[in-house]
Amino acid sequence: MTIKNHPCIRTKLPGPNAIQYLEKEKKFVSPSSTKGYPLVAKSAKGMVVTDVDDNTFLDFTAGVAVCNTGHNHDQIISSIWSQANALIHMSGADFYNPLHIELAEKLSAICPGPHTKKVFFGNSGAESVEAAFKLARYHTRRSIVIAFYNAFHGRTMGALSLTASKLNQRKHFLPLVPEVIHIPYAYCYRCHYGLTPDNCTMACVTWIREELFKTKVPPEDVAAIFVEIIQGEGGYVVPPKEFHHALYQLTRDYNILYVADEVQSGMGRTGKMFASEYFDIVPDIITLAKGIASGLPLSATVAREEIMDWTPGSHASTFGGNPVGCQAALTTIKLLEGGLIDNAARQGAYLMQELKKLERTYPLIGDVRGLGLMLAVEIVKDKETKEYAPEERDSIIQQAFSKGLLLLGCGRSAIRFCPPLILSTDDADIALSIFEECLKKIP
Numbered sequence: 001m002t003i004k005n006h007p008c009i010r011t012k013l014p015g016p017n018a019i020q021y022l023e024k025e026k027k028f029v030s031p032s033s034t035k036g037y038p039l040v041a042k043s044a045k046g047m048v049v050t051d052v053d054d055n056t057f058l059d060f061t062a063g064v065a066v067c068n069t070g071h072n073h074d075q076i077i078s079s080i081w082s083q084a085n086a087l088i089h090m091s092g093a094d095f096y097n098p099l100h101i102e103l104a105e106k107l108s109a110i111c112p113g114p115h116t117k118k119v120f121f122g123n124s125g126a127e128s129v130e131a132a133f134k135l136a137r138y139h140t141r142r143s144i145v146i147a148f149y150n151a152f153h154g155r156t157m158g159a160l161s162l163t164a165s166k167l168n169q170r171k172h173f174l175p176l177v178p179e180v181i182h183i184p185y186a187y188c189y190r191c192h193y194g195l196t197p198d199n200c201t202m203a204c205v206t207w208i209r210e211e212l213f214k215t216k217v218p219p220e221d222v223a224a225i226f227v228e229i230i231q232g233e234g235g236y237v238v239p240p241k242e243f244h245h246a247l248y249q250l251t252r253d254y255n256i257l258y259v260a261d262e263v264q265s266g267m268g269r270t271g272k273m274f275a276s277e278y279f280d281i282v283p284d285i286i287t288l289a290k291g292i293a294s295g296l297p298l299s300a301t302v303a304r305e306e307i308m309d310w311t312p313g314s315h316a317s318t319f320g321g322n323p324v325g326c327q328a329a330l331t332t333i334k335l336l337e338g339g340l341i342d343n344a345a346r347q348g349a350y351l352m353q354e355l356k357k358l359e360r361t362y363p364l365i366g367d368v369r370g371l372g373l374m375l376a377v378e379i380v381k382d383k384e385t386k387e388y389a390p391e392e393r394d395s396i397i398q399q400a401f402s403k404g405l406l407l408l409g410c411g412r413s414a415i416r417f418c419p420p421l422i423l424s425t426d427d428a429d430i431a432l433s434i435f436e437e438c439l440k441k442i443p
């Protein structure tokens with residue numbers, strides 16, 4: 001008997017059709033992106049991706065935390081279909097668009113805080129961050145921006161300037177936008193200051209106040225602090241609640257904007273609509289993309305109305321807030337509010353509990369962390385020394401692929417579990433059993 005959603009690998013991987021595409025890709029497509037394994041997707045539904053050789057895979061990546069409603073959800077398809085029939089494009093840069101306005105109103109209502117917010121629409125996470133960066137400078141007339149080590153905010157020049165995740169993302173692209181200062185994040189498993197959360201009194205924030213602001217960086221010249229509420233590409237690092245509280249207080253003390261990058265942690269992924277809600281933080285600006293429109297390219301930069309004070313002509317995008325994307329986003333939000341966020345919290349708790357059991361059994365697992373369905377397992381050579389184990393991590397991901405489970409890495413040595421929010425306990429059990437088989441194979 002085949003279990004629903006159980007992967008089925010029929011060919012050697014990559015299969016014969018995939019090999020042909022891979023050869024052409026090598027010839028014609030930019031080699032600048034990283035591909036962990038040779039998945040050439042042909043179609044997908046729900047939790048399952050089918051490749052060009054008809055192998056099926058259980059997707060624990062959601063297309064990099066994008067397809068939160070599951071692949072090709074029927075309601076998303078019909079929203080896209082009917083909107084495409086009515087209007088595909090009439091640029092929001094020069095014309096008005098009802099869906100643009102409806103979605104902005106909805107985002108104003110659901111983003112943290114009772115105040116009215118205004119929304120700038122773009123097409124990608126990097127664009128939402130780029131807009132937030134420009135807006136922060138525009139509104140405050142200040143130049144300096146603070147961001148964190150291991151942060152990933154995107155790859156356009158402004159967003160890249162805030163990113164400090166992997167050297168090859170920056171190598172040969174310098175100089176970047178000036179006046180961006182990076183500081184250590186609250187990565188408590190590997191605390192920069194060698195402290196533990198119970199004795200540190202948030203040294204990572206105190207250092208900004210007592211050292212940075214007293215020696216090098218005049219706080220009155222700081223426009224914003226850009227922070228991922230949970231670091232995503234940096235390793236799914238969940239900081240203590242006190243970290244965001246102390247950081248937020250610092251921004252209030254110096255009139256600095258608190259910009260929450262929720263591109264990856266937003267749209268229900270953590271079991272709440274926004275990860276900021278876990279920390280009782282009401283950001284001044286929030287950046288959103290990835291899960292916002294179930295796979296269509298759309299992003300939003302959401303700011304308190306008084307902050308979004310830039311004048312006509314100061315920032316715009318031809319495609320940003322495309323009507324089809326906006327319609328998909330409205331349906332996505334309806335589905336998230338209609339049960340998927342609760343499911344993410346429920347299934348995330350189950351997955352976390354089971355991964356913690358594996359942590360107790362396998363010396364390779366140094367840490368299990370996350371919220372909702374934004375979970376990661378950090379692979380180490382030794383639990384005591386916490387030595388990074390990138391080769392072992394990569395080998396687990398490769399083996400999982402060969403068995404039909406799609407996983408992705410994050411950070412230097414972690415594996416993320418970010419499935420669509422439609423995940424069932426049966427799906428979780430399939431993934432857990434494949435993952436455990438892979439762990440057993442590591443010497």
Ligand SMILES: Cc1ncc(COP(=O)(O)O)c(C=O)c1O
Binds near residue numbers: 155228232
């Ligand atoms: C937190 C965060 N911000 C920004 C981005 C950039 O998004 P995009 O790749 O859509 O430009 C990402 C992408 O992974 C992200 O995780």
